[in-house]
Amino acid sequence: MTEWRREIDRLKKDRNAVILAHNYQLEEVQAVADYVGDSFYLSKIAAKVAAEVIVFCGVRFMAETAKILSPDKTVLLPEVAAGCPLADTITAQDIERLKQQHADAAVVCYINSSAQVKAASDVCCTSANAVKIAGSLPNKKLIFVPDKNLGDYIAKRLPEKEFVLGEGCCPTHAQVTPDHVEKMRARYPGAQLLVHPECCPEVTGQADFAGSTSAIIHSAESSAAQVFLIGTEIGVLFALKASQPHKQFILLHEGLVCPDMKKTNIQSVYNALANNCHEIMNDKALFDKARQSISRMLELA
Template structure:
């Protein structure tokens, strides 16, 4: 650790106290950013935390839609996204205008959006979900017809778990998870035949069918911790390996394929966090009407147990 880096870390601690700030980080962030954070988790855990913290400032080490969700749940707080161009290609695959048109095709459907959507899209939806609670959210809806946006892979996974619902899928996907193929799984299993495959439901169905366990980042972390097995192939973004190895020093984890990297999640650095606190970069601001309408979909999700 360089002297400048150590000084930066000390200054971050000092500014956090002065500004009554918290730093939250998604599991896919760089290792050193995860270590810096007060709370590390998946979208669901971070959504809950941001809604409950009494901090005045939230520094969100993640991507744009996540920081927007924090702002929707806590409009009185200052929410900072250290790298303003850290976006999400899947979230960009659905716009409010396109969704409004699609809703006309299914006027009786309950509209469910994955949390990987913009605030403006959430404002057009009935209820939000994350990969942790998508199945429970869909099951909780009295209506049998669902329009699910934007992740067709997560939507397909949920449809298999809840066959009594008619689920219309948007044609969106995570470019990182979607590129993993069944042949990637077979190749990795050939190299590590005694390893269990743990996969995220943003992967394609052909991958999930070959997995030993399917779950969100938090669920994968929990499964690995409780499992008596000691070798795992991980089919989700590589950032999760940091927590997995921290929690399980006696177990071995392999990334299923080297393609499992989200460039947007890797944009945030310790220096980004320092600059966010020092200069107020980059504050998330949303229209009050968008906050009000998007809040309904997030609150509906948070009520589901």
């Protein structure tokens, strides 16, 4: 580990590179990153960072978003096969069909989507800013894609709006059921339940707090509670335990492990820097159009 880190630090300096890592990445990857956070935080970093090279430790749509925001930078995805099943549930063609059916609606796409979907949408959002973005739009009717659970979470907080929701969901978060909540609450009475809004409504409805990974971390930091049930991907436990070692954090369900997020390891990061693996190429026409929905998100948020 020490040798890998030494070589990565050398390559970062030689290439004027920066490493961004999502909260769901392996602990060894988070340890070598310059910035760790949720999609919203990393999007803002990607848009303003001065480095010439961005190594994005996450999944493809995240690295793609970084390239959209920084087209003149070299953006590397350490593991080319790191995708997102949720993002794969919606296409630009699906968006066009929904627009035809709901001509008066604005299209809000979750950042967990392809560049093609972002290009076909009016505005992008993350789980951290979704309610704020949707609430700021003048349209009464909104098409929200692709995550139906996050869409339901937003709709419940904006009853004045009418929502048309996509049918996608995160297969990792969707594994959690109310039964899991009931069993874990019985095992840890008095524990606070903090969940991601990609969980189903029956789970988020029972939570003490629902929000993005960064918001979950902040909620735990500000709470006087000592025991927490965490309803999001296991990677967030690294930051929670590091910042609050005196508190106890228990994963709500053992299935909260994203296979794609776990594909990247410290050797992947080294290979990306040493061998330029795997560069996200700029599709100028597509990315210019996709940038409009992301830039609008950054303006509104």
